[in-house]
Amino acid sequence: MTAALEARHLAAGYGGRPVISEIDLTLNPAEVLCLIGHNGAGKSTLLKAMFGLIAPEAGEVRIDGQTVTGHAPREIAEMGVAMVPEGRGVFASLSVTEIFALGMHATNVPKEARAERVEWVLGILPVIREFMDRPAATLSGGQQQMVSIGRALLSRPKILLLDEPSIGLAPKLFQDLLAPIRALQQRDGLSILLVEQNVREALKISDRAVVMKSGRMIWEGQPEELGDNDRLMELY
Amino acid sequence: MLAIQLAITGLQTGALYALTAVGFSLIFGSTRIFHFAHGATFVIAAYLFYWVYGTGWGLVPGVLAATLGAVLFGLVLDRLVYVPIQRHEGSFFTVFVASFGVGIAVQNVIGMIFGRGFTSVSTPLSRSAEIIPGVYVSPLAWIAMLCTALLLGALHFFLRRTHTGTALRALADDPELVRTFGLNPRRIAATAFVVGSALVVPAAIITSATTGLNPTIGHHVMLISLAATIVGGIGSISGTMLAGLLLGLAESLALLVVDSQWTEAVTFAILFAFIIIRPSGLLGRIAAH
Numbered sequence: 001m002t003a004a005l006e007a008r009h010l011a012a013g014y015g016g017r018p019v020i021s022e023i024d025l026t027l028n029p030a031e032v033l034c035l036i037g038h039n040g041a042g043k044s045t046l047l048k049a050m051f052g053l054i055a056p057e058a059g060e061v062r063i064d065g066q067t068v069t070g071h072a073p074r075e076i077a078e079m080g081v082a083m084v085p086e087g088r089g090v091f092a093s094l095s096v097t098e099i100f101a102l103g104m105h106a107t108n109v110p111k112e113a114r115a116e117r118v119e120w121v122l123g124i125l126p127v128i129r130e131f132m133d134r135p136a137a138t139l140s141g142g143q144q145q146m147v148s149i150g151r152a153l154l155s156r157p158k159i160l161l162l163d164e165p166s167i168g169l170a171p172k173l174f175q176d177l178l179a180p181i182r183a184l185q186q187r188d189g190l191s192i193l194l195v196e197q198n199v200r201e202a203l204k205i206s207d208r209a210v211v212m213k214s215g216r217m218i219w220e221g222q223p224e225e226l227g228d229n230d231r232l233m234e235l236y
Numbered sequence: 237m238l239a240i241q242l243a244i245t246g247l248q249t250g251a252l253y254a255l256t257a258v259g260f261s262l263i264f265g266s267t268r269i270f271h272f273a274h275g276a277t278f279v280i281a282a283y284l285f286y287w288v289y290g291t292g293w294g295l296v297p298g299v300l301a302a303t304l305g306a307v308l309f310g311l312v313l314d315r316l317v318y319v320p321i322q323r324h325e326g327s328f329f330t331v332f333v334a335s336f337g338v339g340i341a342v343q344n345v346i347g348m349i350f351g352r353g354f355t356s357v358s359t360p361l362s363r364s365a366e367i368i369p370g371v372y373v374s375p376l377a378w379i380a381m382l383c384t385a386l387l388l389g390a391l392h393f394f395l396r397r398t399h400t401g402t403a404l405r406a407l408a409d410d411p412e413l414v415r416t417f418g419l420n421p422r423r424i425a426a427t428a429f430v431v432g433s434a435l436v437v438p439a440a441i442i443t444s445a446t447t448g449l450n451p452t453i454g455h456h457v458m459l460i461s462l463a464a465t466i467v468g469g470i471g472s473i474s475g476t477m478l479a480g481l482l483l484g485l486a487e488s489l490a491l492l493v494v495d496s497q498w499t500e501a502v503t504f505a506i507l508f509a510f511i512i513i514r515p516s517g518l519l520g521r522i523a524a525h
Contacts, residue, residue: 015325053415077418085416091409098402105399106418151417 002065004029004191005050005081005159010059012049018057019045020215027159030189032182034202034223037212043195044086046212047161050193051083052076063159077107080158084165086195089148092137096128096147099136100154107155121150124180141168145177153184159191166198174198178205237370242488248377248446250484251384252439254477256457257464258388259435261476263310264465266408266428269318270328272335273309274461275454276342277433281306282440282449283346286357295359303437310433313338314426339454347451356448376442383438388477391431395473400427408471456500463507469520478518482506 003026010023020042027033035043048054050061052073061069063079073083090099100121104114122129125146136144145165152160160181166174182205184190196202203209203223211219211226219226260274281302289298317334361379364372395401403424407414414421439457443449464483468475483503490502510517 051416053412072420073415074418074420083416085413089413089416091406091413093405093409094402102399102402102406102419103417105403 001028003027003062004031004064005193006062007046007050008060008062010046010049010061011057012045012054013057014045014054018215020049020212021058023059023217025210025217027191027193028207029158029191030185031208032185032192032194032206034199034206034209035193035195035212036197036199036202036209036226039197040214041212042215043212044163045215047083047163047193047195051081051161053083074106077155077157080155081161082107082152082155082157082159083161084145084148084152084163086163086167088136088141088144090136090139090144090151093135095135096132096139099147099151103151103154109155117154117156120156121153124153124184125150142170142173142177145169149177149181157190159193162192162194162196164195164197166196166201171198171201174201181205237368239489239492240368241371242491243485244371244373244377246485246488247481248380248484249488250481251381252442252480253460253464253484254480255384255387255435255439257461257468257476257480258391258473259432260458260461261465261468261471261473262391262404262435263428263432265471265473266404267318267425268328268411269314269322269425270332270335271310271313271318271429271432272332272458273313273339273342274432274436275456275458276339277306277309277454278436278440278443278457279342279346279449279451279454280309281437282444282453283350283451285441286350286355286444286449289357289359299437299441302441303434306433306437306440307430309342310429311426314429319422339458343451343454350451352451354448354450357445359445362445374446376446380438380442383442387435387438391435391473394431400424404428404431459500460503463503467507467510467517469517472517472519475517475519 005027007023007025011018011021013019023046025046035046037043045054049056052068052071052075055070059069060067063076063081068076068079094102100118101114104117109117128146128150131139131143136147139147149165165177169177178201181192185192194202194206203226206223209221209223209226210217256274256278260271263269263271263274284305285298285302288301289295317338318331321331321334361375364374367373395405403414403419404427407421407424411421414424443453460483464476464479467483468477468479483506486502486506487499490499494502
């Protein structure tokens with residue numbers, strides 16, 4: 001089986017300072033893979049390197065077996081990858097409608113399909129309909145996160161990279177946010193690479209987990225195995 | 237009558253200030269590049285018009301040459317100066333110094349080609365007519381106000397109703413997120429330079445046919461643009477437009493109480509007052525630092 005997304009011996013950093021190295025990661029089709037680690041472990045850097053936001057210093061990134069190392073985010077997005085960045089992930093001065101329109105324009109969603117695509121996303125995250133015309137700056141953290149995820153889904157990606165979606169959200173709201181994404185993964189075969197600090201909640205929806213420390217992968221396995229590993233669970 | 241005359245002159249000047257300042261504000265607001273050479277864009281457009289129109293080619297070729305020169309200058313400067321500096325993670329100050337240097341170079345080259353003295357273009361539209369007893373207005377004044385209203389209306393439509401305009405506003409908000417969306421920030425920034433530089437052209441042409449030109453006029457244009465951007469509120473196109481009008485009116489009406497050599501000081505008095513009392517400007521969200 002060809003991996004949906006994989007990193008081979010990947011190394012990346014900022015301004016010549018290495019942050020991650022020797023990363024060998026495989027995201028299988030229709031799988032939820034959870035990346036766990038403390039702040040500074042290199043989780044977000046890994047996601048950015050895989051999405052083309054930072055250029056890898058070594059190694060390779062592949063999508064469906066095709067090498068995309070050094071490709072621009074636009075090209076990677078065109079291959080069916082969408083990323084929900086850490087933080088608010090929305091443009092403060094734009095309305096939700098404008099953010100959605102810009103997202104679809106950026107990923108070349110055909111004009112005639114755009115209205116239907118928005119309705120599809122509103123079917124998954126119906127609460128967004130209530131604030132479509134409001135500037136994103138006026139939305140709560142949870143609403144902004146929903147818009148950010150909704151925007152990423154508009155391109156109907158095969159692979160979704162989620163960077164700490166729980167930041168600033170109450171646990172209940174986080175569960176509400178993850179439930180439709182999990183349903184989408186099970187129904188449409190979406191592959192999800194989830195970076196999360198809220199380990200217990202994230203593991204509930206994950207098929208596999210990877211633990212990172214100081215820019216390297218130190219453990220990989222099933223979520224229940226991690227649950228059995230007292231030392232790791234204490235740490236994370 | 238003098239107050240009415242000065243108010244009309246002030247509105248004309250303010251309209252032209254608004255155009256140049258909005259051009260600068262659009263570039264600065266969306267790219268965070270302190271494009272000091274915006275004044276040089278004005279000088280290039282004005283002298284190209286002066287040269288093409290003055291050698292008998294006519295109005296339309298003159299306007300086209302000025303527009304092409306301004307847009308190409310903005311694009312080339314972005315591509316050959318700003319992009320390389322930013323690629324090497326050059327600071328805001330490095331960009332400013334580079335831009336300032338280019339502005340000085342342009343001023344000197346224009347001075348060598350056209351001379352350093354004052355010059356102006358005479359057109360049939362430059363002659364003033366008496367609209368009410370004691371108040372004289374040239375057709376160019378109406379053209380300046382109409383042109384500003386039309387162009388700023390078109391800019392508003394562009395920013396609010398087109399994907400490229402929305403992308404420009406997005407770039408002003410968060411350049412990193414623009415990349416995450418799958419957009420190319422360099423291409424969007426280039427659009428900001430095209431539109432921002434083109435907005436200078438009507439102001440440059442009308443100035444060349446009214447108050448006249450010299451190669452150093454770019455500094456005044458740049459200072460006014462900067463003052464209007466801060467007074468209007470950094471990142472606010474509407475605020476910058478209002479501030480441009482306000483500064484033009486204030487400069488002109490100040491002649492009722494002070495000598496003409498003090499008009500520029502009026503601009504800076506208003507600027508300092510805003511920095512101290514209302515640093516976020518008329519309609520801005522970010523305080524000027």
